[in-house]
Amino acid sequence: MVKKEEQREEKKVTFNIDKQGNFSEWFTEIVKRAELADLRYNVKGFLVFQPWSVLSMEKMYHFLETVLQRKGHKPYWFPTVIPEKNFRIESSHVKGFTPEVFWITKGGGEELEEKLALRPTSETAFYQMFSLWIRSYKDLPFKTYQRANVFRCETKATRPFLRSREFYWIETHCAHASEKDAMEQVKDDMNTTKEVLHDIFCLPFIFFERPEWDKFPGAKRTFAADVLNPDGKMVQQPSTHLLNPEFAKGFDVKFKDKDEKEKYCFITCYGPAISRIFASVIIVHGDNKGLIFPWNIAPVQIVITPISNDEKLIKKAGELKSELENNNIAVDIDKSERSPGEKFYFWEMKGVPLRIELGKKEIESKELTIFRRDKGTKEKINEKDLIKYIEKISKEYDKTLINRANNLFQERIEDVSSMKELKSIIENEKIARAGFCSVEKDGEKCAEVVEKETGAKVRGRKIELEAPSGKTSKCVICGKKAKEVVYIAKEY
Numbered sequence: 001m002v003k004k005e006e007q008r009e010e011k012k013v014t015f016n017i018d019k020q021g022n023f024s025e026w027f028t029e030i031v032k033r034a035e036l037a038d039l040r041y042n043v044k045g046f047l048v049f050q051p052w053s054v055l056s057m058e059k060m061y062h063f064l065e066t067v068l069q070r071k072g073h074k075p076y077w078f079p080t081v082i083p084e085k086n087f088r089i090e091s092s093h094v095k096g097f098t099p100e101v102f103w104i105t106k107g108g109g110e111e112l113e114e115k116l117a118l119r120p121t122s123e124t125a126f127y128q129m130f131s132l133w134i135r136s137y138k139d140l141p142f143k144t145y146q147r148a149n150v151f152r153c154e155t156k157a158t159r160p161f162l163r164s165r166e167f168y169w170i171e172t173h174c175a176h177a178s179e180k181d182a183m184e185q186v187k188d189d190m191n192t193t194k195e196v197l198h199d200i201f202c203l204p205f206i207f208f209e210r211p212e213w214d215k216f217p218g219a220k221r222t223f224a225a226d227v228l229n230p231d232g233k234m235v236q237q238p239s240t241h242l243l244n245p246e247f248a249k250g251f252d253v254k255f256k257d258k259d260e261k262e263k264y265c266f267i268t269c270y271g272p273a274i275s276r277i278f279a280s281v282i283i284v285h286g287d288n289k290g291l292i293f294p295w296n297i298a299p300v301q302i303v304i305t306p307i308s309n310d311e312k313l314i315k316k317a318g319e320l321k322s323e324l325e326n327n328n329i330a331v332d333i334d335k336s337e338r339s340p341g342e343k344f345y346f347w348e349m350k351g352v353p354l355r356i357e358l359g360k361k362e363i364e365s366k367e368l369t370i371f372r373r374d375k376g377t378k379e380k381i382n383e384k385d386l387i388k389y390i391e392k393i394s395k396e397y398d399k400t401l402i403n404r405a406n407n408l409f410q411e412r413i414e415d416v417s418s419m420k421e422l423k424s425i426i427e428n429e430k431i432a433r434a435g436f437c438s439v440e441k442d443g444e445k446c447a448e449v450v451e452k453e454t455g456a457k458v459r460g461r462k463i464e465l466e467a468p469s470g471k472t473s474k475c476v477i478c479g480k481k482a483k484e485v486v487y488i489a490k491e492y
């Protein structure tokens, strides 16, 4: 009997799920065990985000907003509701978003005169105000953003962080004097993505220009960063768009140019979805033992685990905590009744980057034992070198994560030149790189064949255009001379 109890205890404290082989179970379990979100809220498709994810997502917001503000975007808070007539102004936007809109039709007991949408995205809210605010070329570029929650009545199966009916994001909206300026903004949005998602959140991605048939509803050109899931599926992360001129015309967003003539603005928008990016952070970096947070967005960066709750140990832990906090490090002390082993498993599962193990021995010798979650290794350091050591490790730490993730991504991409090869690559949970006849409207037929035969989608062409050659010189579907090199993968 005792043995069974022990086994159960062991099962409770350790987290050990094969992430690569059993991704779906891994994801479901880690969301529950690490207390990232509670799915028991009683409205379908909505969930409660818990402190361990919120603390990290707050940091993510901070990094993105800091960069946006540095680049001249001004923050706004727009109403959550958008009147129905605004939606009707740009036809493809209406068509794309209407099926997903939640409508408010009553206020108190009264029917509203006009239905109000819970914003699924805020183009149609921002641009009517742009028409009031923008007067002259001197007002341009007009760069805004807001952090907001948005609502989409998803019909696809929901999954915490990746797809839910309410999610958290930033949306930027900018007006420009020329299409050239607008395209510069689109490029700058891609740089922001690199600066924050890659360099701070340690996420590898490829920016694709989406094919004509897969653009944002209402966009002239759409560029989206795809991140890879371990199950071989692409997750679309931030996208940036040059919008159709119909938006500026429909909302009357005009300016008086230097030549005194009234002209329509060119509008761009960019939407990093924080809660969805968080999903990729935990999915890309986590391992069989649980989460691994990048240094700068870890809810807690260092946990101190005293071997017992002995008064001396707790006092020492408190001193170390203060010293670290004075150096702007997020620290926690585990004062629970758990055994040292249980504490170790627990914080490894939670993905805390560093653990300081504290026992009587450490106090006497003035040496600290430090565990690194990225490599699973322990080091002993002199107590007086602690801050210097942390400074050094914090830089190394993210490098481990980004290198590991980059390699996994690159290994997955393979060239294909036939349907047989394409099918086998997709079945093996990889990304196919293929020649394609066109990413304009005339290529859509071939894209439909891809989807029908493999279940995968043409993600688009890379921003750094690649010339078809060798295996990619012909369209993988119709065999015509390839105009483009595209990437094909399943999507989440």
Ligand SMILES: [Zn+2]
Residues within 6 Å of the ligand: 436, 437, 438, 443, 446, 475, 476, 477, 478, 479, 480
């Ligand atoms: Zn073709």
